[in-house]
Amino acid sequence: MTFRLASLTRVATLSVVVLWATAATAQPTPCTDGHAGAYACEGMDLYAHVSLDEFGSTSGNDIWGWTDPETGREYALMGLRDGTGIVDVTEPGNVAYLGKLPTSTEPSLWRDIKVYQNYAFVVSEAPGHGMQIFDLTQLRGLSADADRVFEAEETFVGPESNVLGSAHNIVMNEDSGYAYAVGAEECAGGLYMINVQDPLAPAFEGCFDADGYSHDAQCVMYEGPDEDYAGSEICVGSNEDTITIVDVTDKSNPVQLGQGSYPTPGYTHQGWFTEDHRYFIVNDELDEIQGFSDETRTFVFDLSDLGAPELQSIYTSGIPSADHNMYVLGTKVYQANYASGLRVLDLSAIWDGGEMTEVASFDIYPETDDAQFNGAWSVYPYFPSGTVAISGIEGGLFVVRPGESSSLTLGSFEATATDGDALVTWTPSGNESAPFMLQGRRAGEPFMTMTTMEAGGSRSYRYEAAGLSPGRHEFRVVQLCGDAICVSDVTSVEVAAPENxxxxxxxxxxxxxxxxxxxxxxxxxxxxxxxxxxxxxxxxxxxxxxxxxxxxxxxxxxxxxxxxxxxxxxxxxxxxxxxxxxxxxx
CATH class of the missing domain: 2.60.40.1930 (Macroglobulin (MG2) domain)
Known part of the structure; x- marks a missing residue:
């Protein structure tokens, strides 16, 4: 026998009484008045949410993506405790979970994925895991199947003299065809260099261990302002208390070029080049947690001289959350800052000595913004469509896009109140192919999706919302219009307070x-x-x-x-x- 006393939180279906919804919604929800449903936001609309329950897992971690060069379809590769979940996000309002590539040995809180030539490369801190190699082209034509289990084509473990077991991250230079495992048992946790130019025949080619453990890194064919290294393969490692710059052009003889430091490091975690390779943007995972800073810090290094990196500026967010992973696209950096979620910063002023500024956000962890290990683990902003994928430790996969809401015209739309109920009716005008979502709120609170109705000709739609609190209640209809979210005008009712x-x-x-x-x-x-x-x-x-x-x-x-x-x-x-x-x- 079960009993529950709860606030108004249930969702029902067409022609029955419906109640407010507060759970994370899988339906497209525009960012309005600073919220998309329960999630605080600015300039980012929520298109889809795949929960950990839907993945059949208990925690999430890293994320990467793949765009099929043949079909143009876009896929999110979501790191999970027990494997890698694959989601087709081509139609962001209608995502499809295609199945899971299980961990090669045992579950782990840490997993990392990168892509090269239509193959996914997956490492984990699970003992003996090695590097899984998965052919992504087999995803073509697949439909949703939560029970589908994928298999890796190969699992690379390296030669007997340099076995690759567990690793914290995998770094991929798609221009050179080299992968770099970092945080591994070999190479003192530094760069473990793997030739993957033939993805199914990887080969170990050397170590860089002179500066010990690298937590993460980025490796590029350098095209920056330091002419001495033009065309060289350069890696910048986040090495616990410094950024460490290494020329890895000769895999048998990598050369450390320089190091950069900053005040009161907690744990130098991860960073990314600007696209002109002049600046390296880096974060520190533990400085907020250890009390070195009471707000998120992001560090901007000028690498005009690779041998003498210069700390140019420190951006502070005004938010106490710790930071985790971030990636640069154009003049924006997309940050996954744990409890405060996705933060998007505009970098354009740094070339003139100015500061970064926040221009968009989507907070997937509404409970708090405090400095703790909850919320957003990572973000993937490189889909050509503009879709952004966020991985949540507790929340699973969130699919968002920059706000592009358009007006939805209805033939009629009204709400009438009787006692504590409201009858909401509307007739469509135009697009009858995409489902309608009815959203509602008590005035001043975030809109929540109440229910979804399939489109069906020109018929009228009718919902009864019951048990509403006294006060003004507002309703709107939302529908996907191509790649944008279309939102109707708001209609409202006033619910009177009871006499007793x-x-x-x-x-x-x-x-x-x-x-x-x-x-x-x-x-x-x-x-x-x-x-x-x-x-x-x-x-x-x-x-x-x-x-x-x-x-x-x-x-x-x-x-x-x-x-x-x-x-x-x-x-x-x-x-x-x-x-x-x-x-x-x-």
């Missing part, structure tokens, strides 16, 4: 097998809710709590553990007493 209390009729949730009743009070008071059997015998006190005035509370009774039969729910307050009869079908 308002108790709804019983509403059935067929999907959950529960009966639901909404209660609203005119004044705050202690409320007890009891469940009685058909003979009036007391079975359970569902709740005994103080309830606020003018706030609706939805409580549910039922679930698979409650036997079939007739029951009475008795509600007792300080100023009233009432009851409802519920029937549990066999």
């Amino acid at each position: 209390y308002r108790l709804s009729e019983v509403m059935m949730d067929g999907a959950m097998g529960t009966s639901q009743v909404s209660l609203t009070l005119a004044q705050a008071q202690q409320v007890q809710i009891h469940l009685l059997d058909a003979d009036g015998n007391h079975l359970k006190t569902i709740a005994d709590d103080m309830m606020e005035a003018n706030m609706s509370m939805m409580f549910e009774v039922g679930g698979p553990g409650l036997p079939a039969g007739t029951y009475t729910v008795r509600i007792e307050g300080e100023t009233f007493e009432d009851a409802r009869t519920i029937t549990r079908a066999p």
